[in-house]
Amino acid sequence: MIKKILLPILLLCAFSAGAQLNNSWIDYSKTYYKFKLGADNICRIAQPVLAGAGIGNAIADHYQLWKNGQQVRLFTSVNAAPLGASDFIEFMGEMNDGKADKELYRQPQLQLADKYSLETDTAVYFLTVNPAGGNLRYASAANPSPGSASPDPYFMRSIDIYYRNLLNRGYARDLRTYVFSSSYDIGEGYTSGEINPGVVFTENITGLNVYTGGPANSLKVRGKFFGNSDNSTRTVSLKLFNTQVYTDTKTNTIEFIANEQDLPISYLQNTNNVPINVSTTIPPLSTITDRLVISTLGITYPATFNFNNLRSFSFELSASTTGNYLLIDNFNSGGISPILYDLSSGLRYTGDISTPGKVKFVLPPSANPNRKFILNSVDLTNINNINSLTSKTFINYNTATTRADYVIISNPLLYNDGSGTNNVELYRAYRSSANGGNYNAKIFDINELTDQF
Numbered sequence: 001m002i003k004k005i006l007l008p009i010l011l012l013c014a015f016s017a018g019a020q021l022n023n024s025w026i027d028y029s030k031t032y033y034k035f036k037l038g039a040d041n042i043c044r045i046a047q048p049v050l051a052g053a054g055i056g057n058a059i060a061d062h063y064q065l066w067k068n069g070q071q072v073r074l075f076t077s078v079n080a081a082p083l084g085a086s087d088f089i090e091f092m093g094e095m096n097d098g099k100a101d102k103e104l105y106r107q108p109q110l111q112l113a114d115k116y117s118l119e120t121d122t123a124v125y126f127l128t129v130n131p132a133g134g135n136l137r138y139a140s141a142a143n144p145s146p147g148s149a150s151p152d153p154y155f156m157r158s159i160d161i162y163y164r165n166l167l168n169r170g171y172a173r174d175l176r177t178y179v180f181s182s183s184y185d186i187g188e189g190y191t192s193g194e195i196n197p198g199v200v201f202t203e204n205i206t207g208l209n210v211y212t213g214g215p216a217n218s219l220k221v222r223g224k225f226f227g228n229s230d231n232s233t234r235t236v237s238l239k240l241f242n243t244q245v246y247t248d249t250k251t252n253t254i255e256f257i258a259n260e261q262d263l264p265i266s267y268l269q270n271t272n273n274v275p276i277n278v279s280t281t282i283p284p285l286s287t288i289t290d291r292l293v294i295s296t297l298g299i300t301y302p303a304t305f306n307f308n309n310l311r312s313f314s315f316e317l318s319a320s321t322t323g324n325y326l327l328i329d330n331f332n333s334g335g336i337s338p339i340l341y342d343l344s345s346g347l348r349y350t351g352d353i354s355t356p357g358k359v360k361f362v363l364p365p366s367a368n369p370n371r372k373f374i375l376n377s378v379d380l381t382n383i384n385n386i387n388s389l390t391s392k393t394f395i396n397y398n399t400a401t402t403r404a405d406y407v408i409i410s411n412p413l414l415y416n417d418g419s420g421t422n423n424v425e426l427y428r429a430y431r432s433s434a435n436g437g438n439y440n441a442k443i444f445d446i447n448e449l450t451d452q453f
Helices: 002-016 047-052 099-104 423-432 446-452
Strands: 032-037 041-046 063-067 070-072 088-093 123-129 139-141 155-162 166-169 172-174 178-180 188-191 200-206 219-227 233-240 243-251 255-263 273-281 292-303 306-310 312-317 324-331 339-342 347-350 358-363 371-376 390-392 406-410 441-445
Touching (some): 041 047, 088 123, 155 312, 200 292, 219 243, 219 273, 233 255, 306 312, 406 423, 406 446, 423 441, 441 446
Parallel strands (some): 139 347, 406 441
Antiparallel strands (some): 032 123, 041 088, 063 070, 155 292, 166 188, 200 273, 219 255, 219 292, 233 243, 233 273, 339 371
């Protein structure tokens, strides 16, 4: 709780110092329209919802969307004209993650993983109308016939598991009781449950669809582990089936990082699943209370284009001088042509489902070595419809009338003590008086700071 209270104070200190801030995205002359998301999904805002907010007649090209100070790429069902009654704005919605938490750590590189935020899963989005241009868009791209081309036999699939069983408290000193660092410190974050010495933890990853004809040494295995005791010699081991792919022994070291590459794909003895086993051992007479936690486990391997009957599937492709013909099996499109988003280039492809049970895409050549894609069903049950928008105008704190030399951060819930008295305002008035120091005291609403920063 103390850490969460300190966050807006640190942000305001940066403001006072004239630093570059995360609210530089705001145009104070504009009205923004706020909504929240708590999950990753393809999202749409229908024209009637925009009309209800008073912006339904805007030219489609003028809509602009922001999240965490970054512009979000949009697709609009029409261009260069207002949306019709059946039209919509579409985008890839994402829950709040831990990327912004990194700067809160004593050293940013100490963050275990940035998949989940330690503060909230809820992301806040702000839509506005920006006729000046520069609004990010997905462009519709052609999906031509493959002709006589042969489909790509495989892609390099990455599966990463981010554990959330325990909010690990991280670095501590054993002073007969554990005294934990008050900073965001090494080992702090979401992890698996604690694993005692000699106990084997198994994560069974299924639905692999291994392409056995892939490059012989193309398997990669990774993991991040943390020992919840600072005075043990420990050995950490990681196995696939019964083949050890990582082991390390360290003294008085609490973090282990496995990053094993160019392993034989023969280690994947089953083409559909693999058990990843993690264990820790300590020598006799060492700290018997030693406990290991896992932040992440992951593998990369050659996989067939079998998408496991999912309705949303993320994958990556390497560079190709000739382009790619993707013939995807077992994707749950709901009988409607699915949409493939190229997150790297900003292109949007409509899938060809003319062959039963298959989805076909023909992609152009690309020199990008790490192209990121998401294939989504646009069946109505798979779309998150944003049904309400809240109007929002921001306060510009960098003006003569809003600057202060005594800052009070509070919540409007405290502006009434139940009898109509606003003690927060009374305290501000006291601090502004001669007896209180004659400050230029002002109250800052924590909700406004959260929205801006």
